[in-house]
Amino acid sequence: MKVLQICSKPPVPSIDGGCKAMNNITEGLLSNNIRVKVLTISTAKHPFLPEKISADYIEKTNIEHFFIDTRVKPISALLNLCKSNSYNLSRFYCKKFEELIVSTLDKEEFEVIILEGLFVSGYIDSIRKNTKAKIVFRAHNVEHEIWERNTQNERKGIKKIYLKKLADQLKVQEIEVLKNVDVIASITQRDKQQIELLGCETKVKVIPFGINVSNYLKAKTESKFTFFHIGSMDWTPNQIGIKWLLNNVWGNILSSNNDLVLKLAGKNMPEWLLKLNQKNVEIVGQVEDAIDFINQNQVMIVPLFSGGGMRIKIVEGMALGKTVIATSIALEGIDYVPNKNVIVANKKEEFITAINWCLKNKEEAKQIGENALQLIHEKYDNNQIIKDLISLF
Template identity: 45%
Template sequence: MRNILFICNKAPWPEKEGGPMAMNRLIEGLADAGNRVKVLAANSDKYHVDPGSIPASYRRKTQIELVPLDLSVKPVPAFLNLFTGKSYHVQRFVSKAFEDKLIKILKSEDFDVVQMETLFMSPYLEAIRKHSRAKVVLRAHNIEHLIWKRIKQASRNPLKKFYLNHLYKTLERYEKTVLNRFDGILPITEKDAAFFRQHTRKPVVTIPFGVSPVPLSGIEKVPAENALFHIGAMNWMPNEEGIRWFLKKVWPLLTLRFPEMKLYLAGRAMPSWLLNLREKNITVVGEVESARDFIASKSISIAPLFSGSGVRIKIIESMSLGKAVVSTSTGAEGIEYKEGENILIANTAGTFAEAVARLYQNPEEALRIGENARHLIEIKHNNPKIIERLEAFYEEIL
């Protein structure tokens, strides 16, 4: 049994979006495997959790503590950051209150491993080294600077492009520099692992997002509506960017052929332009109580992503529930798929519309691809096996 402290950029409970899902599968998986875990998480305006809503059983299991953190973008500091050479993305996570709480925890308890969830918690490395002899590992959910590089490349506004270039360059410099200060790196995909191995001498082991291989409940027996759906937090820029592209470029092609086709959009933090959308057969659902139930109720998942890194958790969740997914190549990065067998890949408006049409017109084809997808995820993303791999990595560095 090991004593592990998780430092999280947001609360891992509830599992309302990809990041918390990725964190919590490891946290609960390690606890269920007999390890002692403690969670210290930022509680920001961007992803706020009422501490009183956290179930007592989860609090006992994880000893979770939340520290308020203001992550709102402030125009003046954002502008002045241009002249500092520092990453504004990282600097926003620096908090005296968070550091004080962390130091108090480190002084009160000995940990074997401190696992930082995302690069953005790395400013607290110095405090950990000063107050603990624990090994410190980085769980890299993405290659963070690559997300902003792709967003910059897609921008057409010269001023916006200039500032995005600053954000990307400073984040890239920081990301590459800080890696060797950790005792190990845990990327979510093998593709990301290859990048990290190029930039650090420390051990790098891929720890993918995991799902528990349990039989689907009775919801799979309810016939799914032959309709399209997208689920994902809309305050994550790549999601909003992708849906805007889909509605502008792909949806008109589809409705021309299938005027009865329906599209459902679910996820947290829907922007006003979507909430105010009034278009036939498009339903903006917003945040759903159960992502699993929502996914199970529809037949075709769309993932039109053109920026981002790591792996799209909601795609894996859809695949694990036997749903056929149409994605761009970027959206499917990190998944060991076979195009046409367990997913359909399309990178232009025309090919994306054709892929959707193929599934919409042939429900049996959608079922075939969905079942193959479910089988793939059960093999490659088996959470108990992933936990065993993670525990072995801990033993290797201790």
């Protein structure tokens, strides 16, 4: 079997959760003797870095890329409000990348084409015209739902109206895409349900994000009982969540725990965080090795109030035996049991209670982390997930 994997950003180097989600599929298929060809968009935010890609990967995938300037242009964004198509998606369409896809399909035959997310869905028509291969749409999340949640979290005003318009445009196009693929591989059970509620009759199969558990077991080390958050800080939901945590939770915790420190790590820290002068908050910024950083600390805090799909950093934290305190939205897609393998907190008081409980019951909190590791081992091992994907093919 030969598979063409089309990505909205380079899967390698795997600098964020989306990259890892794509690369784990690539590596998993290759390890099962499935031939994979990778075509990817590269952008200013996610450039193609051949010097950071192994020669073995390049040889096996014959990866090719094309640069598209996907940066938001205010005038184009405003003009697009008069149109029916989504500005978010149109930024990722380029005739030259379409030509690369078509020329690839002319030269090689594929049984399956994986579209990695909604941002590469603009090429479906050209794919249909140039191959009989089945199209598997990998739904990393229900994209319009993220924007609906962002709208709900916004106060009344022009921005709220604008966000609602973006969400509505995106929803229309997302439904159309879901109807025009052969099968949908949803990362979470909840997303599967949401897709079916949209009236989609296309077959949907849950293929969650998986990790190579053995690699994390080898990496796991003892850590200090410290609190941390790690994530891409140019992603709006992460910024909203951290701002809420600092304004509503952390100050209350410090009133009785003066030596407590919250470490904030992640790439592209916004200026307001870099200038932050809040007691007992350490801005770590981008780390060279995320696994090493997670290993150094014990309690992962994820105050996420919008977003969708599966939070890959949480899966990695659990695989390293970390105690996770997170919102229900952050934990979507993970088959957890509250207070057994994670601690769920959705409100200010719940976060404060959870953090204080961890401080007073450190050994019990660590046990929740060990239970989390066991859960990931049992249900999110990439070896089994890839077998399920191949079966779907």
